[in-house]
Amino acid sequence: MPEDLHPVDIHIVDDDADVRDGLAWLFDSRGWPTRTWAGGAQLLDAAQALQRNWSQAVVLLDIRMEPLSGLVTFERLKALGCPWPVLFLTGHGDVGTAVQAVKDGAWDFLEKPFQDNQLVDRVERAVEALLARSDTERELQRLHQALASLSPREREVLRELVRGHYNKSIADHLGISQRTVEFHRANIFEKMGVDSAVALAHKLGQLQPLNLP
Structure with a gap:
């Protein structure tokens, strides 16, 4: 496993024990932690137990399984809101089905x-995409928390800043001193983790649609 990739569970779902064991050995030998499941129902039980507290994982899912097929398993994972990338393992006759699954949100097929x-x-590649998405989600959560931490006056100054107004015009509009505007502006920048009004506007753009009452 490349050093820049954090440990991510590889869920291997196949009703053939030999295939499961072989894939588990392959990823274990590369330093990836693995979990094996004899069918889709077992994976779904584990996913339901984690609902709203998802771990970092990628799913290798055989498309032909009994009694629950890989496609049905995938649809039920989606219904749970599961964020794990799913890579289907297919036979030649299932390629068309796998292509459609990718169009429906699966990560890839092989x-x-x-x-x-x-x-x-x-x-x-699936892990890299998963971690990048997770980093983005964490940053959005941080921005929402930072925005919620602003005082009512700081939110007023923030509104003026994102409209492109300068300190003096903000002071005149809000009926406060320019020094007070500068004080609130510095607090806003610190809480939002930016060093300029341009950077602030960029961060707020990530929170669209944004409502600043």
Whole structure:
């Protein structure tokens, strides 16, 4: 596993024990923590237990399983709001179905037989995308918390700043001194983690639609 990728669970779902064990050995040997499931129902039980407290994981899902197919399992994961990227493992006759699954939100698919390095590379790309998305979500959460921490007066100054107004015009409009505007502006920048009005506008743009009453 590349050093810049944090540990992420690889969920291996296949009703063939030999396939499960082989894939688990492959990823274990590369330093990836794995969990194996004999079918979609078992994975779904685990996912339901984690609902709203998702771990970091990627799912390798066989498309042909009994009694619960990979496609049905995938649809139920989506219904749970599960954020894990799903990579389908397919036979030649299932490629069309797998393509449609990708259009419906699956991360990717790989046709059997495949090379080990090819599979690992696909999983690494899925992990990179997962971690990037997680970083973005954490930043958005931080921005929402920072915005909520602003005082009523700071929110008034913030409104004026994002409209492109200068300190003097903000002071005149709000009936306060320019020094007071500068004080609130500095507090806003510190709380929002920016060093300029341009950077502030960019951060707020990530929170669209933004309502500043």
